[in-house]
Amino acid sequence: MPDNRRLSGPKAGVLALFSLALATSASACSKSNKPDCSSPEVFCVGVVTDVGKVDDKSFNQSTWEGVQRAQKELGANGKYIETTDPKDYGKNIAAFADEKYDVVVTIGFALGEATREGAAKYPDTHFIGVDQFQPPGTEKKNLATLVFPEDYAGFQVGALAALVSKSGKIGAVLATDAVPPVWRYGEGFKAGARYAKPDIDLNVVYHNDVGIEKTFSDPEWGKTTAISMIDKGTDIIFGGGGKTGNGALIGAAAKGVYAIGVDTDQYNTVPEAQKFMLTSAMKLLDEGVFDLLKQGKDGKWSSGNVLGKAGHAPYHDLDGKVPEAARAKVEEIQKALQSGALKTNVPPTKS
């Protein structure tokens, strides 16, 4: 009879599947632990990423690394939620705030509005908005927005490029200068290069001839522009502005000249250009977030727009190619900028 065969092959497969799932879940069961965030002794930090993964080798990852450091050094309980759809921003913030987390860290410009709303809705929760900005006069008491001086970062790598260049010709290939951070990187680069070497031959090009959407997503333009500069003797290219900037880095690597990236350590994000990545002009998100968390842990929460630190990425494969004098000069510049002894004189926006 057919009924007698019921426990043969396929049915047994299903059973095996079930028991496998049960066994694995049972073994993992003991791991669940939920910190009591409402207790004053327990310091809880929730991170809401922008649409994307927490290990994106970019802003999400750098911020999360700052929180991980807080876990290690401050004993914080850190958790993250990866946003999959912009309409969940508010919900993901609430997920932490409702559980009485001490602080909610949100990452990126796009979350700015949801973060301000969250800060208004949860006055007892502290918020850190990474790479966000509060217009003067509208600052919230429980919200610190972490802004970064792109011009400092541009200044450092500009000086480095001027000192490392052999031909005395350096170039920058950037997206539109209508977007303030891009402008500050570019003008900082100019100022830094001139500061380190007044007679440097500088060529800074913005992709202003196309619309705002295209200007950040035109790797082909970035690449060809970089290559045409290199053909005229330029031996270091600073590329910035989404895929357009990445295109410039790839163009430089294709021609075998040094490339400098932006925002995060692009040695990790543009593998095609890895061998020629001199450094990147970086926003030090991890340090900025960690510093704010440390102050908060000590009961001194910041609010308003907080100026984070800017720096440059490690030299990685090219470590041996950077002369000691240039290396020292860049470190000196970084310290002087941070302390205020040195000014970039770059206005925050064009015009």
Place this chain on the structure above:
Amino acid sequence: MAVTEGAEPNALRDRVRKLLGPWVVPALAVVTALILGAGLIALAGGDPLSAYAGMLEGSLGSVNAVAETLLWATPYIFTGLSVSLAFQGGLFNIGAEGQLALGATAGALVGYALPHLLGVNLPAVVHVPLTILTGGVAGGLWGALPGWLKARTGAHEVISTIMLNYVALNAVTFLLNGPMKDPSPENVIARTPLIADSAQLSPIFSGVRLHWGFPLALLVTALVTWMLRRTTLGFEIRTVGANPEAAKYAGMHVSRTIVVSMALSGALAGLAGAIEESALNHRHELGFSQGYGFDAIAIALLGKARPEGVLPAALLFAMMRSGAPRMQFLTQIPVDVISVIQALILLFVAADVMVRRLYRLKGERERVVITRGWG
């Protein structure tokens, strides 16, 4: 003895079987995908039970959680109906994403520009329906185009709808960067101005985001079911879908029916976009749809391309998406798990032979005719 005992339950069993029969494979597909998903979660170092518990808690655990799940379900229901309606007509509409984007764009235009254009403030009772219906019309026209191409030239709708997605999405990108861009000085991204207050679909209760789009989705589901089952048009759509030769022989206007099916399908997707924009975003901006039009294909297949099947399928997908943040909050496993489970569901529904073999299901392999060949 066995006969007398078996007679009564058998009648009952037959009725149950007739009612539930078509849903055995989809249900088992979901169960199998969840079991495999549990294994995957365990491999990723998580605890499957607390992950699924978190998903349930996040999607149904409180009044607000339920409201958020229904909020997620709203665009899924509309786009799921869109793809299902086309399936019923023997057409595979992969263009829902583009139709949705155009619907949202057209709706936004009416939402922010019409009061200025007319120089008067419209009352919400006029402005909201106008905003949403314009979205439906825009999506419908965009959907009718591949229908017309198929009826006229035989161009296969799978190819033309995929291609037209690119045309639509790039056209929208252009509009949002150019003529329709929010002119406020602090704006640097591709988005329209905010739509007028009178064009905003309101929440059902204050304090939650769930809006009237959800009851509307239920109403439209009923309407589409009724249209397909009870009207001449519905009969024509189904007949053309099942056998266009026979439909032609029976005197039906096959080309016209194809165009109408695609137009209605596109209109449903356009409504999804316009409602989402009118009720939630209050403007159209790039990246607002994270693929509702593509998830819709999986939802329609899980619902066996029937409107009454789309509803539970859309709710299931909405539960997974809406519960994912809570799941991740509790377990810190990657939310990608949800996408993998949804893909597995789709796989098991599409390749139903696997499910039937695995669970030794008997019965004829009744299949949805999803699309016809190149003829």
